[in-house]
Amino acid sequence: MSLLTRIFKKSPNPLPPPPPPREEAPKARPTAKTAGQHKPEQLGGQALSGVRQIIAVASGKGGVGKSTSAVNLAYCLIALGYKVGLLDADIYGPSLAIMTGVGNPEEMQGALVVPPIHQGIKMISVAMFASASSAQILRGPMAGNMIKQFLTNVAWGELDYLLIDYPPGTGDIQLTISQTASLAGAIMITSPQEIALADVRKAIAMFGTLKVPVLGIIETMSYFICDSCDKKHFIFTQGGGAKLAAEFALPLLGQIPLAAEITASSDEGKPLSLHRTSSPAAQAYRAAAEQCLSELGRLSQQNTAALGSFTLHWKQ
Amino acid sequence: MNYPAASAIKEIWQKDPRTLAATWLDNRQAQWDVVALRRQCPCAECVDETSGARKLVPEQIAESVRPLVIRSVGRYAMAIEFSDGHRTGIYTYDLLRKLSQQ
Numbered sequence: 001m002s003l004l005t006r007i008f009k010k011s012p013n014p015l016p017p018p019p020p021p022r023e024e025a026p027k028a029r030p031t032a033k034t035a036g037q038h039k040p041e042q043l044g045g046q047a048l049s050g051v052r053q054i055i056a057v058a059s060g061k062g063g064v065g066k067s068t069s070a071v072n073l074a075y076c077l078i079a080l081g082y083k084v085g086l087l088d089a090d091i092y093g094p095s096l097a098i099m100t101g102v103g104n105p106e107e108m109q110g111a112l113v114v115p116p117i118h119q120g121i122k123m124i125s126v127a128m129f130a131s132a133s134s135a136q137i138l139r140g141p142m143a144g145n146m147i148k149q150f151l152t153n154v155a156w157g158e159l160d161y162l163l164i165d166y167p168p169g170t171g172d173i174q175l176t177i178s179q180t181a182s183l184a185g186a187i188m189i190t191s192p193q194e195i196a197l198a199d200v201r202k203a204i205a206m207f208g209t210l211k212v213p214v215l216g217i218i219e220t221m222s223y224f225i226c227d228s229c230d231k232k233h234f235i236f237t238q239g240g241g242a243k244l245a246a247e248f249a250l251p252l253l254g255q256i257p258l259a260a261e262i263t264a265s266s267d268e269g270k271p272l273s274l275h276r277t278s279s280p281a282a283q284a285y286r287a288a289a290e291q292c293l294s295e296l297g298r299l300s301q302q303n304t305a306a307l308g309s310f311t312l313h314w315k316q
Numbered sequence: 317m318n319y320p321a322a323s324a325i326k327e328i329w330q331k332d333p334r335t336l337a338a339t340w341l342d343n344r345q346a347q348w349d350v351v352a353l354r355r356q357c358p359c360a361e362c363v364d365e366t367s368g369a370r371k372l373v374p375e376q377i378a379e380s381v382r383p384l385v386i387r388s389v390g391r392y393a394m395a396i397e398f399s400d401g402h403r404t405g406i407y408t409y410d411l412l413r414k415l416s417q418q
Protein backbone atom coordinates (compact mmCIF):
# COMPACT_ATOMS: atom_id res chain seq x y z
CA MET A 1 0.00 0.00 0.00
CA SER A 2 1.36 3.37 -0.87
CA LEU A 3 2.17 6.01 1.63
CA LEU A 4 -0.29 8.46 0.18
CA THR A 5 -3.10 5.93 0.60
CA ARG A 6 -2.09 5.21 4.15
CA ILE A 7 -2.19 8.85 4.96
CA PHE A 8 -5.48 9.22 3.15
CA LYS A 9 -6.91 6.51 5.38
CA LYS A 10 -6.43 8.75 8.36
CA SER A 11 -7.96 11.74 6.67
CA PRO A 12 -11.68 12.41 6.67
CA ASN A 13 -12.07 11.64 2.95
CA PRO A 14 -10.58 8.26 2.15
CA LEU A 15 -9.70 7.94 -1.51
CA PRO A 16 -8.99 4.94 -3.72
CA PRO A 17 -5.37 3.84 -3.89
CA PRO A 18 -3.01 5.34 -6.46
CA PRO A 19 -1.73 3.12 -9.27
CA PRO A 20 0.94 0.54 -8.53
CA PRO A 21 4.43 2.02 -8.73
CA ARG A 22 6.01 1.90 -12.16
CA GLU A 23 8.94 -0.34 -12.80
CA GLU A 24 11.85 1.90 -12.09
CA ALA A 25 15.14 1.63 -13.83
CA PRO A 26 18.09 1.17 -11.48
CA LYS A 27 18.25 4.45 -9.69
CA ALA A 28 20.95 6.91 -10.51
CA ARG A 29 21.89 8.13 -7.08
CA PRO A 30 23.25 11.63 -7.39
CA THR A 31 26.63 11.07 -5.85
CA ALA A 32 29.38 13.30 -7.11
CA LYS A 33 30.46 10.51 -9.40
CA THR A 34 27.22 9.48 -11.05
CA ALA A 35 25.40 12.76 -11.02
CA GLY A 36 25.48 14.30 -14.41
CA GLN A 37 26.20 10.94 -15.96
CA HIS A 38 22.54 10.00 -16.07
CA LYS A 39 19.73 12.27 -17.01
CA PRO A 40 17.18 12.05 -14.25
CA GLU A 41 14.30 9.91 -15.50
CA GLN A 42 11.08 11.78 -15.98
CA LEU A 43 8.64 9.92 -13.76
CA GLY A 44 4.93 10.35 -13.45
CA GLY A 45 4.43 10.69 -17.18
CA GLN A 46 0.67 10.85 -16.88
CA ALA A 47 0.51 13.28 -13.98
CA LEU A 48 3.14 15.66 -15.30
CA SER A 49 2.75 15.29 -19.05
CA GLY A 50 0.65 18.45 -19.37
CA VAL A 51 3.06 20.54 -17.30
CA ARG A 52 5.21 22.76 -19.48
CA GLN A 53 7.87 23.82 -16.98
CA ILE A 54 8.56 22.84 -13.41
CA ILE A 55 10.37 25.41 -11.31
CA ALA A 56 11.99 24.88 -7.93
CA VAL A 57 11.77 27.62 -5.32
CA ALA A 58 14.59 26.65 -3.01
CA SER A 59 17.22 27.96 -0.69
CA GLY A 60 19.02 25.44 1.43
CA LYS A 61 18.44 27.83 4.32
CA GLY A 62 15.31 27.72 6.48
CA GLY A 63 13.06 30.65 7.24
CA VAL A 64 14.31 32.94 4.49
CA GLY A 65 10.94 33.32 2.80
CA LYS A 66 10.78 30.40 0.34
CA SER A 67 7.12 29.63 0.97
CA THR A 68 6.14 33.28 1.03
CA SER A 69 7.97 33.77 -2.27
CA ALA A 70 6.54 30.64 -3.90
CA VAL A 71 2.99 31.68 -3.04
CA ASN A 72 3.43 35.28 -4.13
CA LEU A 73 5.19 34.31 -7.36
CA ALA A 74 2.37 31.89 -8.12
CA TYR A 75 -0.22 34.67 -7.82
CA CYS A 76 1.92 36.96 -9.97
CA LEU A 77 2.13 34.31 -12.69
CA ILE A 78 -1.64 33.78 -12.59
CA ALA A 79 -2.11 37.54 -12.86
CA LEU A 80 0.14 37.48 -15.93
CA GLY A 81 -2.26 35.02 -17.51
CA TYR A 82 -0.49 31.69 -17.07
CA LYS A 83 -1.83 28.37 -15.82
CA VAL A 84 -0.10 27.72 -12.53
CA GLY A 85 0.27 24.91 -9.99
CA LEU A 86 1.95 25.05 -6.60
CA LEU A 87 3.34 22.11 -4.68
CA ASP A 88 4.26 22.63 -1.06
CA ALA A 89 6.92 19.98 -0.62
CA ASP A 90 7.84 20.82 2.92
CA ILE A 91 6.93 17.75 4.93
CA TYR A 92 8.04 19.19 8.21
CA GLY A 93 6.52 22.62 8.04
CA PRO A 94 3.37 22.61 5.92
CA SER A 95 2.19 26.15 5.41
CA LEU A 96 0.39 26.49 2.11
CA ALA A 97 -3.09 25.98 3.55
CA ILE A 98 -2.47 28.61 6.22
CA MET A 99 -0.97 31.09 3.79
CA THR A 100 -3.75 30.85 1.22
CA GLY A 101 -6.72 29.25 2.93
CA VAL A 102 -6.93 26.61 0.19
CA GLY A 103 -9.21 23.66 0.93
CA ASN A 104 -8.56 19.92 0.80
CA PRO A 105 -8.68 17.67 -2.27
CA GLU A 106 -12.05 16.03 -2.61
CA GLU A 107 -12.05 14.12 -5.86
CA MET A 108 -10.15 11.51 -7.78
CA GLN A 109 -9.70 11.46 -11.52
CA GLY A 110 -8.99 7.83 -12.27
CA ALA A 111 -6.07 7.04 -10.03
CA LEU A 112 -4.97 10.65 -9.64
CA VAL A 113 -5.85 13.06 -6.86
CA VAL A 114 -7.50 16.21 -8.16
CA PRO A 115 -5.80 19.21 -6.55
CA PRO A 116 -8.01 21.90 -5.02
CA ILE A 117 -7.93 25.20 -6.87
CA HIS A 118 -7.49 28.51 -5.11
CA GLN A 119 -7.92 31.66 -7.18
CA GLY A 120 -7.01 29.70 -10.28
CA ILE A 121 -3.93 27.98 -8.80
CA LYS A 122 -3.86 24.21 -8.40
CA MET A 123 -2.40 23.52 -5.00
CA ILE A 124 -1.17 20.44 -3.22
CA SER A 125 0.42 20.40 0.18
CA VAL A 126 1.47 17.76 2.62
CA ALA A 127 -0.86 19.29 5.16
CA MET A 128 -3.80 18.18 3.03
CA PHE A 129 -3.02 14.52 3.64
CA ALA A 130 -1.82 14.26 7.16
CA SER A 131 -2.04 16.06 10.40
CA ALA A 132 1.10 18.07 11.04
CA SER A 133 2.05 15.72 13.83
CA SER A 134 1.99 12.58 11.70
CA ALA A 135 3.96 14.36 8.98
CA GLN A 136 6.63 15.17 11.50
CA ILE A 137 7.45 11.51 12.11
CA LEU A 138 8.09 10.76 8.44
CA ARG A 139 11.79 10.47 7.90
CA GLY A 140 14.22 9.98 5.06
CA PRO A 141 13.05 7.55 2.38
CA MET A 142 9.42 7.63 3.56
CA ALA A 143 9.33 11.38 3.21
CA GLY A 144 11.02 11.13 -0.18
CA ASN A 145 8.45 8.59 -1.36
CA MET A 146 5.63 10.74 -0.25
CA ILE A 147 6.92 13.74 -2.17
CA LYS A 148 7.35 11.58 -5.24
CA GLN A 149 3.68 10.72 -5.03
CA PHE A 150 2.71 14.35 -4.81
CA LEU A 151 4.35 14.81 -8.16
CA THR A 152 3.26 11.61 -9.83
CA ASN A 153 -0.20 10.86 -8.39
CA VAL A 154 -1.78 14.27 -8.73
CA ALA A 155 -3.91 15.34 -11.70
CA TRP A 156 -1.92 18.46 -12.45
CA GLY A 157 -3.47 18.70 -15.90
CA GLU A 158 -2.40 21.45 -18.28
CA LEU A 159 -0.07 23.92 -16.61
CA ASP A 160 2.38 26.50 -17.88
CA TYR A 161 4.30 26.48 -14.63
CA LEU A 162 4.39 24.20 -11.63
CA LEU A 163 6.22 25.82 -8.73
CA ILE A 164 7.68 23.58 -6.07
CA ASP A 165 8.21 25.13 -2.66
CA TYR A 166 11.26 23.22 -1.41
CA PRO A 167 11.87 22.24 2.16
CA PRO A 168 14.99 23.80 3.68
CA GLY A 169 18.21 21.81 3.41
CA THR A 170 20.11 19.91 0.73
CA GLY A 171 19.49 16.32 1.75
CA ASP A 172 17.80 13.26 0.27
CA ILE A 173 14.34 14.81 0.06
CA GLN A 174 15.60 17.71 -2.02
CA LEU A 175 17.50 15.29 -4.25
CA THR A 176 14.46 13.07 -4.67
CA ILE A 177 12.30 15.97 -5.79
CA SER A 178 14.95 17.24 -8.18
CA GLN A 179 15.27 13.80 -9.75
CA THR A 180 11.59 12.95 -9.93
CA ALA A 181 10.67 16.11 -11.75
CA SER A 182 12.56 17.30 -14.78
CA LEU A 183 13.14 20.81 -13.50
CA ALA A 184 13.34 23.65 -15.99
CA GLY A 185 15.11 25.80 -13.42
CA ALA A 186 15.55 26.73 -9.80
CA ILE A 187 14.99 30.08 -8.15
CA MET A 188 17.21 30.58 -5.12
CA ILE A 189 15.80 32.50 -2.18
CA THR A 190 18.10 34.15 0.31
CA SER A 191 18.00 36.76 3.01
CA PRO A 192 20.76 39.38 2.94
CA GLN A 193 22.75 38.06 5.91
CA GLU A 194 26.05 36.29 5.49
CA ILE A 195 24.79 33.43 7.63
CA ALA A 196 22.20 32.46 5.02
CA LEU A 197 24.67 32.44 2.17
CA ALA A 198 26.60 29.29 3.09
CA ASP A 199 23.46 27.16 2.86
CA VAL A 200 22.36 28.81 -0.35
CA ARG A 201 25.79 28.06 -1.87
CA LYS A 202 25.27 24.38 -1.02
CA ALA A 203 21.89 24.40 -2.70
CA ILE A 204 23.31 26.08 -5.81
CA ALA A 205 26.01 23.40 -5.91
CA MET A 206 23.37 20.67 -5.60
CA PHE A 207 21.42 22.00 -8.58
CA GLY A 208 24.68 22.38 -10.47
CA THR A 209 25.52 18.73 -9.95
CA LEU A 210 22.09 17.77 -11.22
CA LYS A 211 22.44 20.11 -14.22
CA VAL A 212 19.37 22.07 -13.21
CA PRO A 213 19.96 25.67 -14.27
CA VAL A 214 19.64 28.20 -11.50
CA LEU A 215 17.55 31.05 -12.89
CA GLY A 216 18.83 33.54 -10.36
CA ILE A 217 18.47 34.83 -6.86
CA ILE A 218 15.63 36.54 -5.06
CA GLU A 219 16.68 38.35 -1.91
CA THR A 220 13.94 38.73 0.68
CA MET A 221 13.75 41.08 3.62
CA SER A 222 16.24 43.28 1.78
CA TYR A 223 15.19 46.65 3.12
CA PHE A 224 12.49 48.30 5.14
CA ILE A 225 10.23 51.08 3.93
CA CYS A 226 8.91 53.03 6.87
CA ASP A 227 5.64 54.90 6.93
CA SER A 228 7.09 58.29 7.73
CA CYS A 229 9.65 58.76 4.97
CA ASP A 230 9.40 56.65 1.80
CA LYS A 231 13.09 55.75 1.98
CA LYS A 232 14.57 52.28 1.89
CA HIS A 233 16.21 51.41 5.19
CA PHE A 234 18.69 48.59 5.07
CA ILE A 235 18.37 46.83 8.39
CA PHE A 236 20.40 43.70 7.86
CA THR A 237 23.82 43.49 6.35
CA GLN A 238 23.37 44.75 2.86
CA GLY A 239 23.96 42.91 -0.35
CA GLY A 240 23.93 39.18 0.43
CA GLY A 241 21.88 38.49 -2.67
CA ALA A 242 24.06 40.68 -4.86
CA LYS A 243 27.17 39.01 -3.47
CA LEU A 244 25.86 35.55 -4.33
CA ALA A 245 24.74 36.72 -7.74
CA ALA A 246 28.22 38.04 -8.50
CA GLU A 247 29.91 34.97 -7.10
CA PHE A 248 27.95 32.56 -9.33
CA ALA A 249 27.39 34.93 -12.26
CA LEU A 250 23.64 34.71 -11.73
CA PRO A 251 21.04 37.43 -12.13
CA LEU A 252 19.59 39.03 -9.01
CA LEU A 253 15.97 38.50 -9.96
CA GLY A 254 14.49 40.68 -7.27
CA GLN A 255 14.78 42.28 -3.85
CA ILE A 256 11.71 42.00 -1.67
CA PRO A 257 11.30 44.54 1.11
CA LEU A 258 10.90 43.51 4.71
CA ALA A 259 7.25 44.24 5.30
CA ALA A 260 5.06 43.50 8.27
CA GLU A 261 2.15 43.26 5.85
CA ILE A 262 3.77 40.20 4.24
CA THR A 263 3.63 38.27 7.47
CA ALA A 264 0.20 39.58 8.41
CA SER A 265 -1.28 38.78 5.02
CA SER A 266 0.26 35.28 5.11
CA ASP A 267 -1.10 34.60 8.57
CA GLU A 268 -4.56 35.69 7.47
CA GLY A 269 -4.42 33.55 4.35
CA LYS A 270 -4.54 36.63 2.11
CA PRO A 271 -1.32 36.72 0.11
CA LEU A 272 -0.20 40.21 -0.79
CA SER A 273 0.20 39.48 -4.49
CA LEU A 274 -3.49 38.61 -4.60
CA HIS A 275 -5.06 41.08 -2.20
CA ARG A 276 -2.81 44.14 -2.20
CA THR A 277 -1.16 44.18 -5.57
CA SER A 278 -0.16 47.84 -5.30
CA SER A 279 1.90 47.42 -2.12
CA PRO A 280 5.69 47.77 -2.57
CA ALA A 281 6.28 44.14 -1.62
CA ALA A 282 3.69 42.85 -4.10
CA GLN A 283 5.22 45.08 -6.79
CA ALA A 284 8.65 43.69 -5.96
CA TYR A 285 7.33 40.14 -6.33
CA ARG A 286 5.67 41.06 -9.60
CA ALA A 287 8.96 42.42 -10.97
CA ALA A 288 10.78 39.30 -9.74
CA ALA A 289 8.23 37.03 -11.43
CA GLU A 290 8.76 38.85 -14.73
CA GLN A 291 12.53 38.51 -14.35
CA CYS A 292 12.16 34.79 -13.71
CA LEU A 293 10.16 34.36 -16.88
CA SER A 294 12.57 36.29 -19.04
CA GLU A 295 15.42 34.24 -17.61
CA LEU A 296 13.53 31.02 -18.38
CA GLY A 297 12.91 32.26 -21.89
CA ARG A 298 16.56 33.11 -22.37
CA LEU A 299 17.60 29.65 -21.22
CA SER A 300 15.12 27.96 -23.56
CA GLN A 301 16.51 29.92 -26.48
CA GLN A 302 20.06 28.97 -25.60
CA ASN A 303 18.91 25.44 -25.33
CA THR A 304 17.82 25.36 -28.95
CA ALA A 305 21.24 26.62 -30.01
CA ALA A 306 22.93 23.79 -28.13
CA LEU A 307 24.24 20.84 -30.05
CA GLY A 308 22.16 17.75 -29.35
CA SER A 309 23.95 14.48 -29.93
CA PHE A 310 27.02 14.32 -32.13
CA THR A 311 29.61 11.89 -33.43
CA LEU A 312 32.98 13.21 -34.55
CA HIS A 313 35.25 10.89 -36.52
CA TRP A 314 38.90 11.87 -36.16
CA LYS A 315 40.88 12.28 -39.35
CA GLN A 316 44.17 10.47 -38.83
CA MET B 317 15.05 20.90 -20.14
CA ASN B 318 17.42 23.82 -20.01
CA TYR B 319 21.09 23.69 -19.26
CA PRO B 320 23.48 26.38 -18.17
CA ALA B 321 25.47 27.92 -20.98
CA ALA B 322 28.76 26.88 -19.47
CA SER B 323 27.93 23.22 -19.82
CA ALA B 324 26.57 23.01 -23.32
CA ILE B 325 28.30 22.96 -26.67
CA LYS B 326 27.31 24.84 -29.78
CA GLU B 327 29.92 23.51 -32.20
CA ILE B 328 32.73 20.98 -32.08
CA TRP B 329 35.38 20.14 -34.68
CA GLN B 330 38.87 18.79 -35.33
CA LYS B 331 41.14 21.78 -35.66
CA ASP B 332 44.34 20.01 -36.66
CA PRO B 333 45.82 16.48 -36.34
CA ARG B 334 46.06 16.71 -32.56
CA THR B 335 43.74 19.56 -31.53
CA LEU B 336 40.05 19.35 -30.70
CA ALA B 337 38.14 22.64 -30.74
CA ALA B 338 34.69 23.72 -29.61
CA THR B 339 32.47 26.74 -29.06
CA TRP B 340 30.52 26.78 -25.84
CA LEU B 341 26.98 28.06 -25.78
CA ASP B 342 28.19 31.36 -24.31
CA ASN B 343 30.35 31.71 -27.45
CA ARG B 344 33.64 31.13 -25.67
CA GLN B 345 36.14 29.13 -27.65
CA ALA B 346 37.96 26.11 -26.30
CA GLN B 347 40.81 23.92 -27.53
CA TRP B 348 42.28 20.71 -26.27
CA ASP B 349 45.43 18.82 -27.10
CA VAL B 350 44.10 15.29 -27.62
CA VAL B 351 47.20 13.65 -26.13
CA ALA B 352 46.73 15.72 -22.97
CA LEU B 353 43.07 14.67 -22.90
CA ARG B 354 44.09 11.00 -23.04
CA ARG B 355 46.53 11.60 -20.17
CA GLN B 356 43.82 13.27 -18.12
CA CYS B 357 41.23 10.56 -18.67
CA PRO B 358 38.81 10.64 -15.70
CA CYS B 359 37.66 7.01 -15.92
CA ALA B 360 37.89 4.54 -13.03
CA GLU B 361 40.78 2.72 -14.71
CA CYS B 362 42.82 5.92 -14.83
CA VAL B 363 41.78 7.59 -11.57
CA ASP B 364 41.39 5.90 -8.18
CA GLU B 365 37.70 6.18 -7.36
CA THR B 366 38.05 6.65 -3.65
CA SER B 367 41.17 8.76 -3.33
CA GLY B 368 40.86 10.58 -6.64
CA ALA B 369 44.57 9.92 -7.21
CA ARG B 370 45.72 9.43 -10.80
CA LYS B 371 46.59 5.78 -11.54
CA LEU B 372 47.60 6.41 -15.13
CA VAL B 373 51.24 7.37 -15.65
CA PRO B 374 51.26 10.20 -18.21
CA GLU B 375 54.66 9.16 -19.63
CA GLN B 376 53.23 5.77 -20.57
CA ILE B 377 50.84 7.39 -22.99
CA ALA B 378 52.49 7.73 -26.38
CA GLU B 379 52.64 11.13 -28.08
CA SER B 380 51.16 9.40 -31.11
CA VAL B 381 47.83 8.59 -29.44
CA ARG B 382 44.78 10.05 -31.24
CA PRO B 383 41.02 9.82 -30.88
CA LEU B 384 39.22 7.53 -33.30
CA VAL B 385 35.75 8.79 -32.58
CA ILE B 386 34.18 11.27 -30.16
CA ARG B 387 30.53 10.90 -29.19
CA SER B 388 28.23 13.05 -27.08
CA VAL B 389 26.87 11.51 -23.89
CA GLY B 390 23.57 13.02 -22.84
CA ARG B 391 23.85 16.77 -22.76
CA TYR B 392 26.65 17.06 -20.32
CA ALA B 393 29.60 15.01 -21.55
CA MET B 394 31.43 13.29 -24.39
CA ALA B 395 33.03 9.86 -24.63
CA ILE B 396 36.32 9.53 -26.50
CA GLU B 397 37.54 6.31 -28.08
CA PHE B 398 41.33 6.46 -28.44
CA SER B 399 43.69 4.75 -30.86
CA ASP B 400 45.39 2.89 -27.98
CA GLY B 401 42.14 1.01 -27.42
CA HIS B 402 41.09 3.07 -24.39
CA ARG B 403 37.42 3.98 -24.58
CA THR B 404 36.07 4.26 -21.04
CA GLY B 405 36.68 7.94 -20.48
CA ILE B 406 33.60 10.15 -20.18
CA TYR B 407 34.63 13.79 -20.21
CA THR B 408 31.96 16.00 -18.67
CA TYR B 409 31.66 19.50 -20.10
CA ASP B 410 32.50 20.81 -16.66
CA LEU B 411 35.79 18.92 -16.77
CA LEU B 412 36.47 19.95 -20.36
CA ARG B 413 35.87 23.55 -19.46
CA LYS B 414 38.59 23.23 -16.82
CA LEU B 415 41.01 21.44 -19.12
CA SER B 416 40.69 23.76 -22.08
CA GLN B 417 43.23 26.25 -23.32
CA GLN B 418 41.35 29.33 -24.46
Ligand SMILES: Nc1ncnc2c1ncn2[C@@H]1O[C@H](COP(=O)(O)OP(=O)(O)OP(=O)(O)O)[C@@H](O)[C@H]1O
Nearest residue numbers: 062063064065066067068168221257258259262263
Ligand atom coordinates in the same frame (compact mmCIF):
# COMPACT_ATOMS: atom_id res chain seq x y z
N1 LIG C 1 9.64 40.05 2.83
C1 LIG C 1 9.25 39.70 4.07
N2 LIG C 1 9.00 40.63 5.01
C2 LIG C 1 8.61 40.28 6.24
N3 LIG C 1 8.43 39.03 6.65
C3 LIG C 1 8.66 38.05 5.76
C4 LIG C 1 9.07 38.33 4.42
N4 LIG C 1 9.21 37.15 3.76
C5 LIG C 1 8.90 36.20 4.66
N5 LIG C 1 8.56 36.72 5.85
C6 LIG C 1 8.16 36.00 7.06
O1 LIG C 1 9.26 35.21 7.49
C7 LIG C 1 8.81 33.97 7.99
C8 LIG C 1 9.43 32.84 7.21
O2 LIG C 1 8.95 32.90 5.87
P1 LIG C 1 8.66 31.57 5.03
O3 LIG C 1 7.81 30.63 5.79
O4 LIG C 1 8.17 32.02 3.70
O5 LIG C 1 10.13 31.03 4.93
P2 LIG C 1 10.62 29.60 4.43
O6 LIG C 1 11.95 29.83 3.83
O7 LIG C 1 9.58 28.96 3.60
O8 LIG C 1 10.75 28.85 5.80
P3 LIG C 1 10.96 27.27 6.01
O9 LIG C 1 12.41 27.03 5.78
O10 LIG C 1 10.56 27.05 7.43
O11 LIG C 1 10.09 26.57 5.03
C9 LIG C 1 7.29 34.01 7.91
O12 LIG C 1 6.78 34.41 9.13
C10 LIG C 1 7.02 35.05 6.84
O13 LIG C 1 5.79 35.67 6.99
Ligand SMILES: [Mg+2]
Nearest residue numbers: 066067090095
Ligand atom coordinates in the same frame (compact mmCIF):
# COMPACT_ATOMS: atom_id res chain seq x y z
MG1 LIG D 1 8.61 27.03 3.81
Ligand SMILES: [Zn+2]
Nearest residue numbers: 357359362405
Ligand atom coordinates in the same frame (compact mmCIF):
# COMPACT_ATOMS: atom_id res chain seq x y z
ZN1 LIG E 1 40.66 6.18 -18.63
